[in-house]
Amino acid sequence: MTNPIIDCCRFAGVARFEELFPYMEGGWKYHFNRYEWTGAVDLASNHIRVSDRFRHPPVAPYDPASAPEGLSIVLAHQGLAVNGWADTVGAGVFLDALNAYALDQWVGPHSKIALVVSPHEPTLAAEQVRRHGANPGVVAVSLPLTGTLMGSRVWDPLYQACTDLNLPVIIHFSGVEGSYLGAAPLSGASHANPLSRHILMPHLAESNIASLSFEGTFYRFPDLQVLFAGFGFRWLPSLVRRMDQEWRNFRSDMPWVKEKPSVKVLSNVWASSYPVGEATNPAQWMGEFSDALLDRIVFSSNAPFDEDGPAQVKEVLGDDWFNRLVTNGEHFMRLGATAEA
Amino acid sequence: MSDTKMSEVNMTNKPEARARIPIIDCDVHPLISDINVLAPYFTQEWRDFFFGSIKQQSENGFVYARARDRYPHPNTTYQLDALPPAGGPAGSDPAFTIEKLIEPYGITTALLLPQEHYGVVRFANSKAAAAFENANNEYLIDHWLGHDKRYALAITVSDHDPHQAAQDIRRLGDKPGVVGVQVLINKNMLGSSVFDPIYAAACDMDLAIVSHQNGGEGCYSYAQAPAGGAPRFYGERHAVLPQIGAANVLDMVMSGTFERFPKLRVVMVEWGFSWLASLLPRMDYLWEKNRSATPFVKRRPSEYVVEHFKFATQPLDEAARASEFQAMFGIPDLDKMLLFSSDYPHYDTDNPDVILAKIPDSMKEAVYWRNAHDAFGPRIFRQ
Numbered sequence: 185m186t187n188p189i190i191d192c193c194r195f196a197g198v199a200r201f202e203e204l205f206p207y208m209e210g211g212w213k214y215h216f217n218r219y220e221w222t223g224a225v226d227l228a229s230n231h232i233r234v235s236d237r238f239r240h241p242p243v244a245p246y247d248p249a250s251a252p253e254g255l256s257i258v259l260a261h262q263g264l265a266v267n268g269w270a271d272t273v274g275a276g277v278f279l280d281a282l283n284a285y286a287l288d289q290w291v292g293p294h295s296k297i298a299l300v301v302s303p304h305e306p307t308l309a310a311e312q313v314r315r316h317g318a319n320p321g322v323v324a325v326s327l328p329l330t331g332t333l334m335g336s337r338v339w340d341p342l343y344q345a346c347t348d349l350n351l352p353v354i355i356h357f358s359g360v361e362g363s364y365l366g367a368a369p370l371s372g373a374s375h376a377n378p379l380s381r382h383i384l385m386p387h388l389a390e391s392n393i394a395s396l397s398f399e400g401t402f403y404r405f406p407d408l409q410v411l412f413a414g415f416g417f418r419w420l421p422s423l424v425r426r427m428d429q430e431w432r433n434f435r436s437d438m439p440w441v442k443e444k445p446s447v448k449v450l451s452n453v454w455a456s457s458y459p460v461g462e463a464t465n466p467a468q469w470m471g472e473f474s475d476a477l478l479d480r481i482v483f484s485s486n487a488p489f490d491e492d493g494p495a496q497v498k499e500v501l502g503d504d505w506f507n508r509l510v511t512n513g514e515h516f517m518r519l520g521a522t523a524e525a
Numbered sequence: 526m527s528d529t530k531m532s533e534v535n536m537t538n539k540p541e542a543r544a545r546i547p548i549i550d551c552d553v554h555p556l557i558s559d560i561n562v563l564a565p566y567f568t569q570e571w572r573d574f575f576f577g578s579i580k581q582q583s584e585n586g587f588v589y590a591r592a593r594d595r596y597p598h599p600n601t602t603y604q605l606d607a608l609p610p611a612g613g614p615a616g617s618d619p620a621f622t623i624e625k626l627i628e629p630y631g632i633t634t635a636l637l638l639p640q641e642h643y644g645v646v647r648f649a650n651s652k653a654a655a656a657f658e659n660a661n662n663e664y665l666i667d668h669w670l671g672h673d674k675r676y677a678l679a680i681t682v683s684d685h686d687p688h689q690a691a692q693d694i695r696r697l698g699d700k701p702g703v704v705g706v707q708v709l710i711n712k713n714m715l716g717s718s719v720f721d722p723i724y725a726a727a728c729d730m731d732l733a734i735v736s737h738q739n740g741g742e743g744c745y746s747y748a749q750a751p752a753g754g755a756p757r758f759y760g761e762r763h764a765v766l767p768q769i770g771a772a773n774v775l776d777m778v779m780s781g782t783f784e785r786f787p788k789l790r791v792v793m794v795e796w797g798f799s800w801l802a803s804l805l806p807r808m809d810y811l812w813e814k815n816r817s818a819t820p821f822v823k824r825r826p827s828e829y830v831v832e833h834f835k836f837a838t839q840p841l842d843e844a845a846r847a848s849e850f851q852a853m854f855g856i857p858d859l860d861k862m863l864l865f866s867s868d869y870p871h872y873d874t875d876n877p878d879v880i881l882a883k884i885p886d887s888m889k890e891a892v893y894w895r896n897a898h899d900a901f902g903p904r905i906f907r908q
Binding site for chain 1: 755765840872
């Protein structure tokens, strides 16, 4: 391993929501300062909300000085969960405060943040990007998933802002998908347990890649880069084959999709290594991936939760593979972000 | 069941040119030629209900559950050369299906999955659902199973009234040629205990459960849907439709269905299979980390899948490279799960000659017939 590591998705959170009050303007802190909300910090801290257990450990403070040499992209996981909020206006205020806090507290020489933007108001999301996007502490934008697929034109203002500021979009589930009304639904209907929902999360990445592909989003925004982090990556070949077949069958029905969808997947879409434990025995499945598709996979640790460190990734995929993930990460940042990797 | 010898299978009607391997096509769709042919299978009360006019013009309202003004198909849903010369919709003439599919390709058994039933998922009235399902089931038993012994049938039920469905399974389940129960997916996931009476009846009658997309997915307020939201149009929706099959496979495992019904076999048709490559290791890996999340799962989730599920080939993924094709067929234990299907007479029918030729030699017998035989039992060969 010679290159510095680019960790494309790790998390940080606040231990107490009260820490955000100084970052709220006007009377908003009075709106949020009620136990029903501040007491729910433990729910929001259960970052993938895949447990029905009674207790969740508090979030350990994140010290940007602890980031290894290279670059760690930090997502405020508590912000992702606004996709399940009913108060869509309050969600924007909360995210503004959380992003301001993150810029204050989590940025360091090797630690930058992904700005979490409001999924409820695309124009506000674009505004949030334009307000902070030039800050050197911001290297990406994260959009929580609602029931409006990513290829919808309602997101165009957001994508315009991201491409104007050369920021990639990082998608990670919040954990309330398939559970809270308004958040993105999961496949099927009501699920047997939170573990089932966790297992099915990659379908969100699949549907949104299909939506981006079939809606022609990457023709409207050729420079837009979208990373689906934390969903694994082994589902990619099956999805790409299926999309290409649908395009071949029905291309006359979608003249705005000018090439088979895999072409844009290979130039605009990324996936990440976590959880690498589901990708054991690469010799058995590696053949499904073209070289070009392997180049779209980057390293993400998922720290500080169930964490894949470099050692674990190397153990499963081997040293060469890990080096490739790091190189891919450099390409991801070069293509899409302003940070110095 | 898998120890049946090929020599025990009657091979009459098979073209000499074809290798001496039986072929079971697990997805052939029979249609009724005209809704009026079902009239004799209804009581007068239900004839009045279904055939009484409310002065609306609709000639084909039952054929699909898919809302055609929501996800209109870009072309036709059937192969043009599947239209019977004597008239009627594609797939409505049992003799013509023999002429176009069974004889030319040497199909030993064609599993009939009726599709008018799919429209039942829109029904609000459980009694009407049962009346329609029964009429259609009985018509197909008389006119298709009675026409040729190369036809087998999965009678169709829904979860509108599971106890009624169980009664119907017990009543029709031992008719010659009935080999399975096609269960319509609607608002309940297949692991729900709502289905237990249906599964109990299927196990008692030694019938496999069959699940096929019904077209209603993603269309109605209470229908199951793909993840993420509403796809915009037909091709996009079709690209992500397999997710619903995958979600229901997982749901049956996580809900302990196979602990409750250890003999239950489930055949997933037209849901694809290549997604097993990612789903199986993911379900095992995350379950190992969170075993107490489901008290019903006693061993690795993938073991239930391999033991209880079969997956049909159509539509077969088109691999770009030989290594991709090999890896696609390298899913662990796929040789125990994969069976052949053509989806005749639909627009995306997989040509049996083309698909069967692609199956790796080591899996040919399993995919051609053995896995279907494992699922449906010896009665899949009627001769």
